Amino acid sequence: MNTLNLQQAVERLKQGDVLAYPTEAVWGLGCDPQQQQAFEKILTLKQRPIEKGVILLSESIERVEPLLALLDTEIRQQIIASWQHSAAQQRATTWLLPVSTAIPAWIYGAHDRVAIRVTQHALCQQLCAAFDGMIVSTSANPAGLAPAKTAQQVADYFPSDLAILPGELGNSPQPSKILDAVTGQVIRA
Template structure:
């Protein structure tokens, strides 16, 4: 976040800090520093970051004092997976799965470019 203006940094922190589990999440496209590996950012100058309030994900991150790198639970353009079985149908044995309850939000996250303020997904 340090490469962003202070007001933008605070907006992002406030968005994540004040997020309620039942609210729609926000994913921010942030500058991908040199420390971000290419297997995460590819050829892109930005990386998508979302802080979750999902209890299972929070517990997992806290257990190993780190973060999770993940993809959406659906291939691009397909409906989101709503169960472990749906995810397995999409991805089969390509992934490791952690079974648990879905989050409370009924909508995908909104996506905002932190540099341009462009709303990628409303």
């Protein structure tokens, strides 16, 4: 198992590597969303089609504020409140937001929305802050298999050279719920 400390993990992200890390409910795979070759490594590891898109993870509402600009005030406030209170609810919320030109097309795939989650998971917050940007967040599992719940499961699923940032999962019993900010539709309850 190739475990790293936080600074090493950030350096690997900047170098275009894939990183496995614990999130609120399951282990995730992440990379720098601006580096297409890193993103393609995740797709290969997961055997996932690019059309599906992935979630971008941020440590702060301020970082994603520009993506909220096109929404009306009421829905913007609802989104912000859901992110601020997700720790108390123990379940994170991912919002599908209108696509911005700052987000590469490979991130949102065949969709006209980009999935964004502001995390309350301490290690994920530290990782995004140290990286100084959003990171890709998709479950650490090959397509068709259950998401990894431990670092050992990640190591069993993927090659031994995959970088792993060790830590504990959050208290969420299931992955984030996903809501469409434009239509109000519940994508994942």
